[in-house]
Amino acid sequence: MPRSGADLALLLLAxxxxLxxxxxxxxARRGYEDMRPAHDFAMRAIIAGADNASELGRRLSVSxxxxxxxxAVLQERGYVGRDTDPQDARRKRLEVTPLGFEVLRQGEAVFDELREQWQRQIGSAELASLEAHLTTLVGARPVRLDAPGWTAHDLGGPA
Amino acid sequence: MPRSGADLALLLLAxxxxLxxxxxxxxARRGYEDMRPAHDFAMRAIIAGADNASELGRRLSVSxxxxxxxxAVLQERGYVGRDTDPQDARRKRLEVTPLGFEVLRQGEAVFDELREQWQRQIGSAELASLEAHLTTLVGARPVRLDAPGWTAHDLGGPA
DNA sequence: TCACATTAGACAACAAGGTTGTCGTTGTCC
DNA sequence: GGACAACGACAACCTTGTTGTCTAATGTGA
Structure with a gap:
Protein backbone atom coordinates (compact mmCIF):
# COMPACT_ATOMS: atom_id res chain seq x y z
CA MET A 1 0.00 0.00 0.00
CA PRO A 2 1.43 3.34 -1.00
CA ARG A 3 2.11 5.90 1.62
CA SER A 4 4.03 8.66 -0.09
CA GLY A 5 2.57 11.27 -2.35
CA ALA A 6 4.83 10.19 -5.16
CA ASP A 7 3.45 6.68 -4.94
CA LEU A 8 -0.06 8.06 -5.18
CA ALA A 9 0.85 9.93 -8.33
CA LEU A 10 2.44 6.85 -9.82
CA LEU A 11 -0.61 4.83 -8.94
CA LEU A 12 -2.89 7.21 -10.79
CA LEU A 13 -0.60 7.18 -13.77
CA ALA A 14 -0.45 3.41 -13.72
CA LEU A 19 -6.75 1.48 -19.24
CA ALA A 28 -5.79 -1.96 -32.97
CA ARG A 29 -7.11 -5.52 -32.81
CA ARG A 30 -10.38 -4.26 -34.19
CA GLY A 31 -8.62 -2.74 -37.13
CA TYR A 32 -8.06 0.82 -35.97
CA GLU A 33 -4.30 0.95 -35.83
CA ASP A 34 -2.39 3.84 -34.41
CA MET A 35 -5.41 5.36 -32.76
CA ARG A 36 -4.27 7.47 -29.89
CA PRO A 37 -6.18 9.20 -27.13
CA ALA A 38 -5.22 12.52 -28.62
CA HIS A 39 -7.00 11.62 -31.83
CA ASP A 40 -10.07 10.78 -29.84
CA PHE A 41 -9.92 14.07 -27.95
CA ALA A 42 -9.43 16.02 -31.14
CA MET A 43 -12.40 14.40 -32.86
CA ARG A 44 -14.61 15.09 -29.89
CA ALA A 45 -13.50 18.71 -29.89
CA ILE A 46 -14.31 18.98 -33.59
CA ILE A 47 -17.75 17.53 -33.00
CA ALA A 48 -18.19 19.92 -30.11
CA GLY A 49 -17.72 22.81 -32.48
CA ALA A 50 -14.01 23.35 -33.01
CA ASP A 51 -14.41 23.12 -36.75
CA ASN A 52 -11.20 24.78 -37.83
CA ALA A 53 -7.54 24.30 -36.98
CA SER A 54 -7.05 27.48 -34.99
CA GLU A 55 -10.12 26.89 -32.89
CA LEU A 56 -9.15 23.26 -32.34
CA GLY A 57 -5.76 24.39 -31.14
CA ARG A 58 -7.38 26.72 -28.64
CA ARG A 59 -9.72 24.02 -27.34
CA LEU A 60 -6.88 21.56 -26.89
CA SER A 61 -4.61 24.23 -25.45
CA VAL A 62 -2.12 23.62 -28.18
CA SER A 63 -0.72 25.80 -30.94
CA ALA A 72 -3.43 16.13 -41.12
CA VAL A 73 -3.09 12.67 -39.57
CA LEU A 74 -6.79 12.35 -38.93
CA GLN A 75 -7.54 13.44 -42.47
CA GLU A 76 -5.01 11.04 -43.94
CA ARG A 77 -6.76 8.19 -42.18
CA GLY A 78 -10.15 9.30 -43.27
CA TYR A 79 -11.44 10.19 -39.83
CA VAL A 80 -12.05 13.84 -40.58
CA GLY A 81 -12.78 15.73 -43.76
CA ARG A 82 -11.97 19.29 -44.65
CA ASP A 83 -13.43 21.77 -47.09
CA THR A 84 -13.27 25.48 -47.54
CA ASP A 85 -15.71 27.59 -45.61
CA PRO A 86 -18.08 29.44 -47.95
CA GLN A 87 -18.44 32.21 -45.38
CA ASP A 88 -14.75 32.76 -44.73
CA ALA A 89 -12.24 31.88 -47.38
CA ARG A 90 -9.42 31.74 -44.86
CA ARG A 91 -10.96 28.85 -43.00
CA LYS A 92 -11.02 25.16 -43.82
CA ARG A 93 -14.08 23.68 -42.18
CA LEU A 94 -13.54 20.36 -40.39
CA GLU A 95 -16.00 17.55 -40.01
CA VAL A 96 -15.77 14.09 -38.54
CA THR A 97 -16.52 11.43 -41.14
CA PRO A 98 -18.74 8.40 -40.57
CA LEU A 99 -15.54 6.37 -40.18
CA GLY A 100 -14.41 8.82 -37.54
CA PHE A 101 -17.67 8.44 -35.66
CA GLU A 102 -17.28 4.69 -35.88
CA VAL A 103 -13.86 4.84 -34.23
CA LEU A 104 -15.24 7.03 -31.47
CA ARG A 105 -18.12 4.63 -30.91
CA GLN A 106 -15.85 1.61 -30.74
CA GLY A 107 -13.40 3.40 -28.49
CA GLU A 108 -16.19 4.13 -26.10
CA ALA A 109 -17.31 0.50 -26.12
CA VAL A 110 -13.79 -0.70 -25.38
CA PHE A 111 -13.41 1.67 -22.45
CA ASP A 112 -16.77 0.65 -21.07
CA GLU A 113 -15.76 -3.00 -21.18
CA LEU A 114 -12.58 -2.20 -19.29
CA ARG A 115 -14.53 -0.31 -16.69
CA GLU A 116 -16.79 -3.31 -16.22
CA GLN A 117 -13.75 -5.49 -15.66
CA TRP A 118 -12.64 -3.15 -12.91
CA GLN A 119 -16.10 -3.13 -11.46
CA ARG A 120 -16.03 -6.91 -11.23
CA GLN A 121 -12.69 -6.75 -9.47
CA ILE A 122 -13.37 -4.31 -6.70
CA GLY A 123 -17.13 -4.00 -6.71
CA SER A 124 -19.56 -1.52 -8.11
CA ALA A 125 -19.92 0.62 -5.02
CA GLU A 126 -16.18 0.82 -4.50
CA LEU A 127 -15.50 1.89 -8.07
CA ALA A 128 -18.23 4.49 -7.87
CA SER A 129 -16.78 5.89 -4.68
CA LEU A 130 -13.30 5.91 -6.18
CA GLU A 131 -14.64 7.92 -9.10
CA ALA A 132 -16.55 10.25 -6.85
CA HIS A 133 -13.53 10.97 -4.67
CA LEU A 134 -11.30 11.51 -7.65
CA THR A 135 -13.83 13.86 -9.13
CA THR A 136 -13.82 15.86 -5.92
CA LEU A 137 -10.05 16.02 -5.82
CA VAL A 138 -9.53 16.83 -9.44
CA GLY A 139 -12.40 19.27 -9.47
CA ALA A 140 -10.92 21.08 -6.52
CA ARG A 141 -7.67 21.57 -8.37
CA PRO A 142 -8.69 21.31 -11.97
CA VAL A 143 -6.34 19.81 -14.49
CA ARG A 144 -4.52 22.58 -16.18
CA LEU A 145 -4.28 21.45 -19.73
CA ASP A 146 -2.15 24.49 -20.37
CA ALA A 147 0.27 23.66 -17.59
CA PRO A 148 3.90 22.70 -18.08
CA GLY A 149 3.96 19.86 -20.47
CA TRP A 150 4.50 16.19 -19.89
CA THR A 151 6.10 13.96 -22.40
CA ALA A 152 6.03 10.24 -22.82
CA HIS A 153 9.31 9.99 -21.02
CA ASP A 154 7.90 11.84 -18.05
CA LEU A 155 5.03 9.46 -17.95
CA GLY A 156 7.23 6.46 -17.71
CA GLY A 157 6.67 5.08 -21.13
CA PRO A 158 8.48 4.91 -24.43
CA ALA A 159 7.12 6.74 -27.40
CA MET B 1 -19.98 11.70 -11.66
CA PRO B 2 -18.39 9.81 -14.49
CA ARG B 3 -20.09 6.78 -15.87
CA SER B 4 -18.18 5.79 -18.97
CA GLY B 5 -14.87 3.98 -19.06
CA ALA B 6 -13.34 6.82 -20.98
CA ASP B 7 -14.30 9.24 -18.24
CA LEU B 8 -12.66 6.99 -15.70
CA ALA B 9 -9.45 6.99 -17.70
CA LEU B 10 -9.55 10.75 -18.03
CA LEU B 11 -10.16 11.07 -14.34
CA LEU B 12 -7.09 9.04 -13.51
CA LEU B 13 -5.04 11.06 -15.92
CA ALA B 14 -6.38 14.29 -14.51
CA LEU B 19 -0.31 16.14 -8.71
CA ALA B 28 10.68 25.07 -9.95
CA ARG B 29 9.71 27.63 -7.33
CA ARG B 30 12.26 26.07 -5.02
CA GLY B 31 14.95 26.52 -7.59
CA TYR B 32 14.97 23.19 -9.36
CA GLU B 33 13.92 24.21 -12.83
CA ASP B 34 13.17 21.78 -15.56
CA MET B 35 12.87 18.87 -13.20
CA ARG B 36 10.63 16.28 -14.76
CA PRO B 37 9.13 13.13 -13.33
CA ALA B 38 11.32 11.10 -15.65
CA HIS B 39 14.40 12.58 -14.03
CA ASP B 40 13.06 11.62 -10.67
CA PHE B 41 12.30 8.07 -11.81
CA ALA B 42 15.71 7.71 -13.36
CA MET B 43 17.52 8.88 -10.22
CA ARG B 44 15.53 6.49 -8.08
CA ALA B 45 16.38 3.65 -10.43
CA ILE B 46 20.05 4.55 -10.24
CA ILE B 47 19.91 4.56 -6.46
CA ALA B 48 18.06 1.25 -6.57
CA GLY B 49 21.01 -0.28 -8.35
CA ALA B 50 20.75 0.61 -12.02
CA ASP B 51 24.22 2.07 -11.99
CA ASN B 52 24.96 1.99 -15.70
CA ALA B 53 23.12 3.20 -18.79
CA SER B 54 22.12 -0.19 -20.15
CA GLU B 55 20.73 -1.37 -16.86
CA LEU B 56 18.91 1.91 -16.36
CA GLY B 57 17.32 1.48 -19.75
CA ARG B 58 16.10 -1.96 -18.79
CA ARG B 59 14.66 -0.75 -15.50
CA LEU B 60 12.83 2.08 -17.18
CA SER B 61 11.78 -0.13 -20.10
CA VAL B 62 13.50 2.17 -22.47
CA SER B 63 16.37 1.69 -24.89
CA ALA B 72 23.44 13.17 -20.09
CA VAL B 73 20.88 15.73 -18.95
CA LEU B 74 21.10 14.65 -15.34
CA GLN B 75 24.87 14.78 -15.48
CA GLU B 76 24.87 18.19 -17.10
CA ARG B 77 22.77 19.52 -14.24
CA GLY B 78 24.98 17.92 -11.67
CA TYR B 79 22.38 15.48 -10.37
CA VAL B 80 24.35 12.39 -11.24
CA GLY B 81 28.04 11.68 -11.66
CA ARG B 82 29.75 9.12 -13.81
CA ASP B 83 33.11 7.42 -13.67
CA THR B 84 34.59 4.36 -15.23
CA ASP B 85 34.05 1.06 -13.48
CA PRO B 86 37.34 -0.39 -12.24
CA GLN B 87 35.87 -3.87 -12.56
CA ASP B 88 34.54 -3.54 -16.09
CA ALA B 89 36.07 -1.05 -18.48
CA ARG B 90 32.97 -1.09 -20.69
CA ARG B 91 30.81 0.36 -17.97
CA LYS B 92 30.53 3.90 -16.68
CA ARG B 93 29.32 3.73 -13.14
CA LEU B 94 26.53 6.12 -12.24
CA GLU B 95 25.93 7.72 -8.91
CA VAL B 96 23.48 10.26 -7.67
CA THR B 97 25.24 13.34 -6.33
CA PRO B 98 24.33 15.11 -3.09
CA LEU B 99 22.55 17.70 -5.22
CA GLY B 100 20.59 14.89 -6.85
CA PHE B 101 19.59 13.52 -3.47
CA GLU B 102 18.52 16.97 -2.44
CA VAL B 103 16.17 17.25 -5.42
CA LEU B 104 14.71 13.84 -4.66
CA ARG B 105 14.21 14.76 -1.05
CA GLN B 106 12.46 17.99 -1.93
CA GLY B 107 10.37 16.28 -4.56
CA GLU B 108 9.20 13.80 -2.00
CA ALA B 109 8.33 16.53 0.43
CA VAL B 110 6.30 18.33 -2.20
CA PHE B 111 4.38 15.20 -3.14
CA ASP B 112 3.72 14.40 0.48
CA GLU B 113 2.31 17.85 1.02
CA LEU B 114 0.00 17.40 -1.93
CA ARG B 115 -1.12 14.06 -0.63
CA GLU B 116 -1.93 15.66 2.69
CA GLN B 117 -4.03 18.25 0.93
CA TRP B 118 -5.99 15.48 -0.69
CA GLN B 119 -6.33 13.72 2.62
CA ARG B 120 -7.84 16.83 4.12
CA GLN B 121 -10.30 17.04 1.26
CA ILE B 122 -11.75 13.57 1.22
CA GLY B 123 -10.58 12.09 4.50
CA SER B 124 -7.80 9.80 5.50
CA ALA B 125 -9.75 6.56 5.33
CA GLU B 126 -11.18 7.41 1.95
CA LEU B 127 -7.83 8.22 0.43
CA ALA B 128 -6.37 5.03 1.84
CA SER B 129 -9.18 3.01 0.35
CA LEU B 130 -8.78 4.75 -2.98
CA GLU B 131 -5.13 3.83 -2.97
CA ALA B 132 -5.84 0.27 -1.94
CA HIS B 133 -8.40 -0.23 -4.69
CA LEU B 134 -6.17 1.28 -7.31
CA THR B 135 -3.35 -0.93 -6.18
CA THR B 136 -5.58 -3.95 -6.62
CA LEU B 137 -6.68 -2.86 -10.07
CA VAL B 138 -3.29 -1.90 -11.31
CA GLY B 139 -1.69 -4.94 -9.78
CA ALA B 140 -4.21 -7.19 -11.44
CA ARG B 141 -3.36 -5.74 -14.82
CA PRO B 142 0.09 -4.39 -14.25
CA VAL B 143 1.16 -1.30 -16.07
CA ARG B 144 3.11 -2.33 -19.06
CA LEU B 145 5.83 0.22 -19.23
CA ASP B 146 6.92 -1.42 -22.45
CA ALA B 147 3.51 -1.05 -24.03
CA PRO B 148 2.70 1.18 -26.98
CA GLY B 149 3.91 4.58 -26.05
CA TRP B 150 2.01 7.60 -24.92
CA THR B 151 3.14 11.03 -25.69
CA ALA B 152 2.32 14.34 -24.15
CA HIS B 153 -0.25 14.91 -26.83
CA ASP B 154 -1.97 11.62 -25.99
CA LEU B 155 -2.06 12.63 -22.42
CA GLY B 156 -3.93 15.75 -23.13
CA GLY B 157 -1.19 18.23 -22.56
CA PRO B 158 1.22 20.30 -24.59
CA ALA B 159 4.90 19.51 -24.40
C1' DT C 1 -13.70 53.96 -48.35
C1' DC C 2 -9.23 53.16 -47.11
C1' DA C 3 -5.68 52.01 -43.85
C1' DC C 4 -4.56 49.02 -40.31
C1' DA C 5 -4.96 45.29 -37.20
C1' DT C 6 -6.32 40.64 -36.72
C1' DT C 7 -7.00 36.01 -38.08
C1' DA C 8 -6.50 31.52 -40.75
C1' DG C 9 -3.53 28.48 -42.41
C1' DA C 10 1.04 27.07 -44.56
C1' DC C 11 5.83 26.37 -44.12
C1' DA C 12 10.36 26.13 -41.94
C1' DA C 13 13.42 25.48 -38.16
C1' DC C 14 14.00 23.58 -33.90
C1' DA C 15 13.41 20.97 -29.10
C1' DA C 16 12.53 16.90 -26.33
C1' DG C 17 12.27 12.22 -25.82
C1' DG C 18 11.87 8.35 -27.91
C1' DT C 19 13.35 4.57 -31.77
C1' DT C 20 16.73 1.47 -34.72
C1' DG C 21 21.00 0.36 -36.54
C1' DT C 22 26.03 0.26 -36.54
C1' DC C 23 30.45 0.20 -34.54
C1' DG C 24 34.59 -0.37 -31.62
C1' DT C 25 35.90 -2.02 -27.30
C1' DT C 26 35.74 -5.15 -23.46
C1' DG C 27 34.32 -9.45 -21.02
C1' DT C 28 33.02 -14.22 -20.75
C1' DC C 29 32.79 -18.94 -21.87
C1' DC C 30 34.00 -23.21 -24.22
C1' DG D 1 42.22 -18.30 -28.72
C1' DG D 2 38.01 -17.51 -30.88
C1' DA D 3 33.01 -16.90 -30.84
C1' DC D 4 29.58 -14.43 -28.79
C1' DA D 5 27.47 -11.08 -25.59
C1' DA D 6 27.19 -6.62 -23.65
C1' DC D 7 28.58 -1.66 -22.85
C1' DG D 8 28.59 2.82 -24.50
C1' DA D 9 28.86 6.09 -28.41
C1' DC D 10 27.18 7.94 -32.61
C1' DA D 11 24.03 8.79 -36.39
C1' DA D 12 19.67 8.96 -38.60
C1' DC D 13 15.02 9.24 -37.96
C1' DC D 14 9.96 9.62 -35.86
C1' DT D 15 6.42 12.10 -33.29
C1' DT D 16 4.43 15.79 -31.06
C1' DG D 17 5.13 19.68 -29.63
C1' DT D 18 7.21 24.73 -29.98
C1' DT D 19 8.42 29.67 -32.37
C1' DG D 20 8.72 32.59 -36.08
C1' DT D 21 7.57 34.22 -40.61
C1' DC D 22 4.67 34.64 -44.52
C1' DT D 23 0.41 35.37 -47.49
C1' DA D 24 -4.29 35.87 -48.07
C1' DA D 25 -8.68 37.11 -46.28
C1' DT D 26 -11.46 39.54 -43.06
C1' DG D 27 -12.99 43.05 -39.68
C1' DT D 28 -12.88 47.74 -38.01
C1' DG D 29 -12.61 52.59 -37.12
C1' DA D 30 -11.55 57.23 -38.72
Missing part, protein backbone atom coordinates in the same frame (compact mmCIF):
# COMPACT_ATOMS: atom_id res chain seq x y z
CA UNK A 15 -4.22 3.26 -13.63
CA UNK A 16 -4.54 5.53 -16.60
CA UNK A 17 -1.92 3.74 -18.61
CA UNK A 18 -3.41 0.43 -17.77
CA UNK A 20 -5.38 3.46 -22.13
CA UNK A 21 -2.88 0.82 -23.23
CA UNK A 22 -5.50 -1.89 -23.11
CA UNK A 23 -7.90 0.28 -25.09
CA UNK A 24 -5.35 1.10 -27.75
CA UNK A 25 -4.44 -2.55 -28.10
CA UNK A 26 -8.03 -3.61 -28.40
CA UNK A 27 -8.76 -0.87 -30.91
CA UNK A 64 -2.68 26.00 -34.14
CA UNK A 65 0.28 24.44 -35.91
CA UNK A 66 0.20 21.43 -33.61
CA UNK A 67 -3.53 21.14 -34.16
CA UNK A 68 -2.97 21.29 -37.90
CA UNK A 69 -0.56 18.38 -37.68
CA UNK A 70 -3.06 16.28 -35.77
CA UNK A 71 -5.72 17.17 -38.30
CA UNK B 15 -5.46 13.13 -11.03
CA UNK B 16 -1.93 12.34 -12.04
CA UNK B 17 -1.45 15.55 -13.92
CA UNK B 18 -2.93 17.52 -11.09
CA UNK B 20 2.57 16.13 -11.11
CA UNK B 21 1.99 19.62 -12.44
CA UNK B 22 1.70 21.02 -8.96
CA UNK B 23 4.86 19.25 -7.91
CA UNK B 24 6.85 20.47 -10.90
CA UNK B 25 5.69 24.02 -10.32
CA UNK B 26 6.59 23.89 -6.68
CA UNK B 27 9.97 22.35 -7.41
CA UNK B 64 19.88 2.10 -23.54
CA UNK B 65 20.30 5.02 -25.93
CA UNK B 66 17.30 6.80 -24.47
CA UNK B 67 18.61 6.16 -20.99
CA UNK B 68 21.95 7.59 -22.02
CA UNK B 69 20.26 10.78 -23.16
CA UNK B 70 18.48 11.15 -19.85
CA UNK B 71 21.73 10.51 -18.02
Missing amino acids: GFRS ADAATEEL KQAAAKTI | GFRS ADAATEEL KQAAAKTI
